[in-house]
Amino acid sequence: MGMWNWLTGSGDAPLDDAADEDFAFGNTIHIPSHDFIGLCAKSPNNQFTLAWIDGGPDQSRTGRYLLLNGKRVVVDGAMARPNDGKVTDGGIFVLNDWGAVETLNGTFFAFGADGKMLVSRYFSANLYDNALSADGRFAVCQTANAPGSDGNLLTLFDLAAGKEIASFRPESGWAKDYAFFPERRRIRLIYHDGGAFDYGFDGAFVDRIQWLAFGLQQGNILTIEKLIAEADGQLSPELAAQLLPATETALAKLRADDPRARARVLKSRGICLEAVAELKQALACYDEALALDVKVGVKRRADSLRKVV
Secondary structure (H helix, E strand, C coil): CCCCCCCCCCCCCCCCECCHHHCCECCEEEEHHHCEEEEEEECCCCCEEEEEECCCCCCCCCCEEEEEECCEEEEEEECCCEEEEEECCCCCEEEEECCCHHHCCEEEEEECCCCCEEEEEEECCCEEEEEECCCCCEEEEEECCCCCCCCCCEEEEECCCCEEEEEECCCCCCCCEEEEEHHHCEEEEECCCCCEEEEECCCCECCHHHHHHHHHHHCCHHHHHHHHHHCCCCCCHHHHHHHHHHHHHHHHHCCCCCHHHHHHHHHHHHHHHHHCCCHHHHHHHHHHHHHHCCCCCCHHHHHHHHCCC
């Protein structure tokens, strides 16, 4: 767990202003008066700047973070491996302490504008990302894949109350960004492919149907496979007919150097063709899939169809 030490300009030892020439270039900041070169993030209104230095996996240097109000350093703290900083217009900020790579762990921290810690949560998994609501009331962090109970967790915090309010595994996977809708008790997960789907503050997947429909429109292999698996061997002709266009989209989008992925899509397409009684086409899909990947899992299906077509 990271260590912290907070200071404010109103105490007995006020922190120095940063000189005009000390400032940022891109997402990097240099403050010689504080012997500091690190990454930084600004609040939307540009009033606050959060800066941090990762101490490195081997702790070869001192991990550290600074909060600046304008040009004035108001918080100077220590943390082993601070990363992924975010700060609001009011100066509330969050950091992921990445922990040791070999032990798969990390700690999420949230602080007030005075440097006081609002919440912390240790995970036995690496931290993937985090986010803050615009008003600083809510925050989330997402863990990466890991064995044990903490892998792939999205954890939601009420910073005003200083507590965790939910922790769940989003079925739609890791998001690139988040939006908060506290009046509806929802959080929206936003993805690189343009998808955006709401979960309740209790972890319920509110937009699951929209997510599945979007996945089919995009020809997402995992979505196709999920719907076939959920049919549990009883894939209806109606659903199969809806899935077939998605398999065509998936095949068109595949890279030429990914034969295993092509075999998976052909397997799914064959299952759908079987369900709509297009047996010759289904067998052709199975045979092509097996030629690409003998372990794709359709040999018995292909052998059975070969006896009747």
